[in-house]
Amino acid sequence: MRSVSIIGTGCTVFGEHWNKSFRQLIAEAGIEAIQNAGVEGKDIEALYGGNMASGRFIGQEHVGALIADQLGLNPIPATRVEDACASGGVALRSGYMAIKSGEYDVVAVGGIEKMTDVGTDQAAIALGGAGDQETELFHGASFPALYALMARAHMNKFGTTEEQLAAVSVKNHKNAMLNPKAQFHREITVADVMKSSYIASPLKLLDCSPITDGAAAVILCETEKAKEICEQPIEIIASGQASDTLALPGRKNLYETMAARVAAKAAFEKAKLTPKDIDFAEVHDCFTIAEILAIEAIGFCEKGKGGPFTEQGKTALDGEIPVNVSGGLKGKGHPVGATGVAQAVEACIQLQGKAEKRQVKDAKIGLAHNVGGSGATATVHLFKAAEGRK
Amino acid sequence: MNGALPLIWRKFGERYDLDGNFCETCGTAFFPARPVCPSCRRRGKLVPKKMPKTGKIVSFTEVFTGPAGFEHETPYFIAIVELDNKARLLTQIVDSEKERVKIGAKVGKVFRKISDIDPEGPIAYGYKFKVVC
Amino acid sequence: MVGIVGYGVYVPKYRITVEEIARVWKKDGKAISAGLNVKEKAVGSFDEDACTISVEAARRALAHSGIYAANLGAVYVGSESHPYAVKPTASIVADAVGASPELTAADLEFACKAGTAGIQMCLALVESKMPAWIKYGMSIGADTAQGRPNDALEFTAASGGAAFIVGKKEDEVIAEVLDTYSYTTDTPDFWRRQHAEFPRHAGRFTGKPAYFKHVIAGANGIMKRVNMKPSDFDYAVFHQPNGKFPIRVAKQLGFEKKQIEQGLTTPLIGNTYSGSMMIGLASVLDKAKPGEKILAVSYGSGAGSDAFVLEATKNISKKRPKKTVFDMFEEKEYIDYAEYVKFRKKLKSL
Structure with missing residues (x-):
C-alpha cells in the first residue's frame, strides 16, 4: 500500500493583513512550501486548495484555478475544496487520497482565508453559512450562538464551568506566546476571560477565536520517493473523515461531536494506535467549548471530563497530552480555510523538532483534528516522522 | 439569503405552521421535512405531518452580537426546542423574562417577523417560541 | 340568523406608561394621563407588526370558535399600519392560519374603522344569495399605531388587534347582528400621506366635527332603524381614541357609565386604532349573557362610523375564550x- 508524506511546509503569519490580498497570502505560503520541499514547480502534479467562503469574503469564486495561476503551476489540475472550517483538513485528505490512489506522486495542498476585507457583521454571515442557512442562520443563530448551545448543554449534562472553558483560552494564549506566527502574543488570565463580555452566553469574547487572514501550504509526496528527496519527511499515517447533520437540532445530543469521534476512531484503527500513543494534538478550538468537545471525542479524556482535564493542566505544553501547542485557533488565529492545513504544518514542525520554545519533548506521533461548521464535518489526521534522506 | 424571495416563499408551510414529515416505518418525526429517513432509508415511508406547537427548551443562549440583519435585535435568545413529538428545531425565544428561559422550560409557538433586512424588500415571517409556564 | 361565531384578541405584552413618555418631554404625566384617561399603552416588540398581530388574533378566534380555517371564504384585514403599502396582509394571514386558497381576501384602510368595514363585508357575503356565497368570513382590525415623537398621539398610539368570524349557522352564532349602519362624510381630521412615516391630525378639529359628529350620527342612525333607545341596550362600545371621548359621547347619546365600562379598554392598553372598538366589543362578548343587547360604533378618521346592533345568543357561554380580554391585559411587562424607541424603530439608524 502506498504511503503519503509531507515533504515541505509553508505558512504565513496569521493576523490582520491589511496590506495583503488573498493572492499574496497564498503565494507566500505556497512558494515557501515548494522551496522548503526542495522540489520544482514542474514536479507538482495536482493542487488542492482549501477555502471556505472567498465568495462572501472577497467576492471571488474559482480559487482553485486562481491559486495554481498565482503559483505558476498551470496547467496542472487545480481543485478548490470546501467543507466550511474543515476545508483545509479535507483538502489535505484530498491530496493524500490522490497520492494513495496511485494517480500522482507529488501534490500541493493549500488552505487560505482572507477574512478582513469585510466588516465583522458580514463575516458573521459568511461564517454562518457553515451552519444551516435555512433553519439556523435565518433565525439569527450566529456561529458563537451554535457553539454556545453546545456549551450550555455540556455544562448542564456534565457540570462543566465557564472557568473551565476559560482555561482553554488561557492555555492557548500562553502557547501562542511561543509561536512567532500567531495572531496574539498576549497572555490572559481566567479572570480576563471571565470579565470579557458575552457574545452568546455562556461564551464570552475571549472564548472565541478571532477573525484572521492567513494561508498555509504543504507539499505531499509518495513516501518512498519522499525518503529520496527529503531529509525529514513526515508521514501521514492515517486520515479519517466523518459527517453529521448540518443543523444542530438534528443531532442525537448537543454535548458531543459524533463526526469527530467517528473520524478519530477511523484514524486510530487504520494506524493501529490509541489516544494514549499520541504525543501532541492540534485540535479545532474555534471556541473554547470546541476544544473540550474535541479532546473528549478523540478520547484523550473521558466523555464529560474535558473541563476538569483542561483545568488541571493535562493539555498544557508540559502536560499529559499537549493540545494546541501552536496556540490553536484561539491564540494562533483562525483563517477558516487555512486552519486544517496550518495544523498539519505545526505537526511537521513539532515532529521535525523545529518548534523551538514550544517544542513538545520526544514528539513521535501527532494528531490534527479539524471541524467544519458546528461539527457536521470532521477530519482527523495522524502524523509520524519518517526515515529521511541521510 | 434572508431577503431572497423564492426561498422565503417556498418555506411558508414550514415557517408558518411547522410543516414537517414523519416516517411511518420507525415512527420518527422530522422538522423540517426530510427527503429520506436517515434510519430507514429506502424502507422508510415518509408522510407529511404538522408538528405540535409546544415543546421544551433543550439548550439556549442569549446572543449579544448578532449577524448582519440582527444587529439591532440584540440581546435575543436562541434555543433548541424539543417539540412534544421529539422533533427538534432552533428558534428565537421572545416575550419571556430572562429568569424563565432555562433548560426544560415549556414553550409555545408564536407568529413573528423573523427577518426584515431590507426596508424595501420582502419581510420573512415565521415561528418563534415563548415560555408558557 | 347571521352574526359573530368567534372572536380573538391579541395585545402585545409590552407596556409604556403615559408618565414615562411625559418624563422624556418634561411634561406633567399625571395630568396628561388623567386628562386622556389612559394609564399606559401596549407596544409591539421589534418583531411585531399589524400582520403578526392579525395572525395571532385570527388563530385565537379560530381556536375558540372551533371553526376550521379551511372553511373561511373571506379574510379581510383592516389597518393603517399594513407592513406593505402594496402586497396584502390578508393573504399572509390567510396562509398562516391554514385557510384554503379558495377565498377572497383584501386589505382595508379607513383609519380606525377598516376592521369594522370588513365585518360588514363579511356579513353581506355570508348573507349573499349568489351561488358563490361563503360559509364564514373573518375580519381583523389590527395596528401598530404610529405616534410621532412628542405629538399628543404618542401618549395613546398603541399596538393590538382583534379578529371576528362571521357566520350564519344557528348553533354557532354567539352574537346575532340585528343590523348595521354606516355614516360617512369627507372630513379630513387625521391622515397619513403616502410614504409619510407618521400620521398628522387637525388638533381639536378631530373632536366635535369629526369623532363626535360621526359616532353620534352612526349611533342615532342605527337606533332609529331598529327602533331602540339607549336604555334598551345592556352594553355600548364606541371607538376609543383615548379614555375620555367614548365616555363623553356615551353621555351625549344618553348611555350610562355602566353600559360602557365592559367595553372600555383604551385606558389600559391605549388606542389600538383599527383594533380599538373591536377589542372593546370582544371584551363585551366575554361577559354578555344570552339575550343581552349590544350597540357597537366604530369611528374612522376621514371620516365615518360603522354601527352594529348585536344580541348575544345561547351559544355564547360555551364558545367564548376562557381567558378574557381584561385577563390578557394583565400579561404585561x-x-x-x-x-x-428601539422596539418601534424610531431611531433613524434602526
Missing part, C-alpha cells in the same frame, strides 16, 4: 422610553 413595562418598558422605558428607550426600549420603546
Whole structure:
C-alpha cells in the first residue's frame, strides 16, 4: 500500500493583513512550501486548495484555478475544496487520497482565508453559512450562538464551568506566546476571560477565536520517493473523515461531536494506535467549548471530563497530552480555510523538532483534528516522522 | 439569503405552521421535512405531518452580537426546542423574562417577523417560541 | 340568523406608561394621563407588526370558535399600519392560519374603522344569495399605531388587534347582528400621506366635527332603524381614541357609565386604532349573557362610523375564550422610553 508524506511546509503569519490580498497570502505560503520541499514547480502534479467562503469574503469564486495561476503551476489540475472550517483538513485528505490512489506522486495542498476585507457583521454571515442557512442562520443563530448551545448543554449534562472553558483560552494564549506566527502574543488570565463580555452566553469574547487572514501550504509526496528527496519527511499515517447533520437540532445530543469521534476512531484503527500513543494534538478550538468537545471525542479524556482535564493542566505544553501547542485557533488565529492545513504544518514542525520554545519533548506521533461548521464535518489526521534522506 | 424571495416563499408551510414529515416505518418525526429517513432509508415511508406547537427548551443562549440583519435585535435568545413529538428545531425565544428561559422550560409557538433586512424588500415571517409556564 | 361565531384578541405584552413618555418631554404625566384617561399603552416588540398581530388574533378566534380555517371564504384585514403599502396582509394571514386558497381576501384602510368595514363585508357575503356565497368570513382590525415623537398621539398610539368570524349557522352564532349602519362624510381630521412615516391630525378639529359628529350620527342612525333607545341596550362600545371621548359621547347619546365600562379598554392598553372598538366589543362578548343587547360604533378618521346592533345568543357561554380580554391585559411587562424607541424603530439608524 502506498504511503503519503509531507515533504515541505509553508505558512504565513496569521493576523490582520491589511496590506495583503488573498493572492499574496497564498503565494507566500505556497512558494515557501515548494522551496522548503526542495522540489520544482514542474514536479507538482495536482493542487488542492482549501477555502471556505472567498465568495462572501472577497467576492471571488474559482480559487482553485486562481491559486495554481498565482503559483505558476498551470496547467496542472487545480481543485478548490470546501467543507466550511474543515476545508483545509479535507483538502489535505484530498491530496493524500490522490497520492494513495496511485494517480500522482507529488501534490500541493493549500488552505487560505482572507477574512478582513469585510466588516465583522458580514463575516458573521459568511461564517454562518457553515451552519444551516435555512433553519439556523435565518433565525439569527450566529456561529458563537451554535457553539454556545453546545456549551450550555455540556455544562448542564456534565457540570462543566465557564472557568473551565476559560482555561482553554488561557492555555492557548500562553502557547501562542511561543509561536512567532500567531495572531496574539498576549497572555490572559481566567479572570480576563471571565470579565470579557458575552457574545452568546455562556461564551464570552475571549472564548472565541478571532477573525484572521492567513494561508498555509504543504507539499505531499509518495513516501518512498519522499525518503529520496527529503531529509525529514513526515508521514501521514492515517486520515479519517466523518459527517453529521448540518443543523444542530438534528443531532442525537448537543454535548458531543459524533463526526469527530467517528473520524478519530477511523484514524486510530487504520494506524493501529490509541489516544494514549499520541504525543501532541492540534485540535479545532474555534471556541473554547470546541476544544473540550474535541479532546473528549478523540478520547484523550473521558466523555464529560474535558473541563476538569483542561483545568488541571493535562493539555498544557508540559502536560499529559499537549493540545494546541501552536496556540490553536484561539491564540494562533483562525483563517477558516487555512486552519486544517496550518495544523498539519505545526505537526511537521513539532515532529521535525523545529518548534523551538514550544517544542513538545520526544514528539513521535501527532494528531490534527479539524471541524467544519458546528461539527457536521470532521477530519482527523495522524502524523509520524519518517526515515529521511541521510 | 434572508431577503431572497423564492426561498422565503417556498418555506411558508414550514415557517408558518411547522410543516414537517414523519416516517411511518420507525415512527420518527422530522422538522423540517426530510427527503429520506436517515434510519430507514429506502424502507422508510415518509408522510407529511404538522408538528405540535409546544415543546421544551433543550439548550439556549442569549446572543449579544448578532449577524448582519440582527444587529439591532440584540440581546435575543436562541434555543433548541424539543417539540412534544421529539422533533427538534432552533428558534428565537421572545416575550419571556430572562429568569424563565432555562433548560426544560415549556414553550409555545408564536407568529413573528423573523427577518426584515431590507426596508424595501420582502419581510420573512415565521415561528418563534415563548415560555408558557 | 347571521352574526359573530368567534372572536380573538391579541395585545402585545409590552407596556409604556403615559408618565414615562411625559418624563422624556418634561411634561406633567399625571395630568396628561388623567386628562386622556389612559394609564399606559401596549407596544409591539421589534418583531411585531399589524400582520403578526392579525395572525395571532385570527388563530385565537379560530381556536375558540372551533371553526376550521379551511372553511373561511373571506379574510379581510383592516389597518393603517399594513407592513406593505402594496402586497396584502390578508393573504399572509390567510396562509398562516391554514385557510384554503379558495377565498377572497383584501386589505382595508379607513383609519380606525377598516376592521369594522370588513365585518360588514363579511356579513353581506355570508348573507349573499349568489351561488358563490361563503360559509364564514373573518375580519381583523389590527395596528401598530404610529405616534410621532412628542405629538399628543404618542401618549395613546398603541399596538393590538382583534379578529371576528362571521357566520350564519344557528348553533354557532354567539352574537346575532340585528343590523348595521354606516355614516360617512369627507372630513379630513387625521391622515397619513403616502410614504409619510407618521400620521398628522387637525388638533381639536378631530373632536366635535369629526369623532363626535360621526359616532353620534352612526349611533342615532342605527337606533332609529331598529327602533331602540339607549336604555334598551345592556352594553355600548364606541371607538376609543383615548379614555375620555367614548365616555363623553356615551353621555351625549344618553348611555350610562355602566353600559360602557365592559367595553372600555383604551385606558389600559391605549388606542389600538383599527383594533380599538373591536377589542372593546370582544371584551363585551366575554361577559354578555344570552339575550343581552349590544350597540357597537366604530369611528374612522376621514371620516365615518360603522354601527352594529348585536344580541348575544345561547351559544355564547360555551364558545367564548376562557381567558378574557381584561385577563390578557394583565400579561404585561413595562418598558422605558428607550426600549420603546428601539422596539418601534424610531431611531433613524434602526
